[in-house]
Amino acid sequence: MRSESILSGEADQRIAAEAFHPGDFVKEEMGARGWSMETLIEVSQLDRQLLEEVIAGHRSITPIIALGLSRAFGTGRQVWLNLNETWKRAQAAKD
Numbered sequence: 001m002r003s004e005s006i007l008s009g010e011a012d013q014r015i016a017a018e019a020f021h022p023g024d025f026v027k028e029e030m031g032a033r034g035w036s037m038e039t040l041i042e043v044s045q046l047d048r049q050l051l052e053e054v055i056a057g058h059r060s061i062t063p064i065i066a067l068g069l070s071r072a073f074g075t076g077r078q079v080w081l082n083l084n085e086t087w088k089r090a091q092a093a094k095d
Contacts, residue, residue, distance in 0.1 A: 019090030021057040022069075022083040029073055044068035060084050 030040055041048055046068035053059035061069070061084035066077040 019086045020083075021087050022061050022080055023055040023057045023059075025083060026051070026069065027055050040072060044072035060088070 026040075029035075030037075035043075037048065037051065040046075040051060044051065046065065050059065050065065054061065054065060059065075061080045063077065063081070066080035066084075069075070069080045070077045
């Protein structure tokens with residue numbers, strides 16, 4: 001796991017060689033920032049179960065979730081929606 005934030009700089013403009021579920025990015029960001037789940041809940045103002053489902057890769061990023069994650073990580077909502085769309089397209093390409 002990286003010890004630096006993947007969302008610093010121009011992360012939303014990078015071209016991914018491999019797509020990952022947005023929950024993987026949330027998990028990495030939490031680790032990079034030394035955040036617990038309680039901290040993420042507080043700063044995102046999202047429900048624990050919702051966040052746990054995202055992190056586990058069982059829930060897609062909706063506009064509401066993107067808003068909470070953008071609030072928590074200091075990004076735009078579109079970053080999270082784009083990560084989700086990239087993931088969905090990669091999964092569809094596998095089928």
